Amino acid sequence: MKRKLLFGASFLLLAWAATSCEALSDCESCKWVTYDSATGDTTEAPNETEYCGATLLAIKSKSTTNGTRTTTYKCR
Numbered sequence: 001m002k003r004k005l006l007f008g009a010s011f012l013l014l015a016w017a018a019t020s021c022e023a024l025s026d027c028e029s030c031k032w033v034t035y036d037s038a039t040g041d042t043t044e045a046p047n048e049t050e051y052c053g054a055t056l057l058a059i060k061s062k063s064t065t066n067g068t069r070t071t072t073y074k075c076r
Contacts, residue, residue, distance in 0.1 A: 027052040030059055030075040038068040051075075 029048040051059050063072040
């Protein structure tokens with residue numbers, strides 16, 4: 001009986017570990033950075049936010065330009 005319980009617990013633990021999102025996807029901390037091409041000034045956000053998976057890919061490809069100011073995300 002103990003053998004069956006141990007096997008069942010091992011199976012559940014392995015199934016949980018295999019489907020864990022954090023283990024399968026990479027995560028990075030990102031913050032927005034604004035660059036003004038007219039003056040050369042760079043402004044960075046004070047806080048970083050962690051993004052993972054599809055959200056991370058969307059953030060990395062996002063960029064906004066308003067006149068001479070370009071805002072993008074910088075990740076590490």
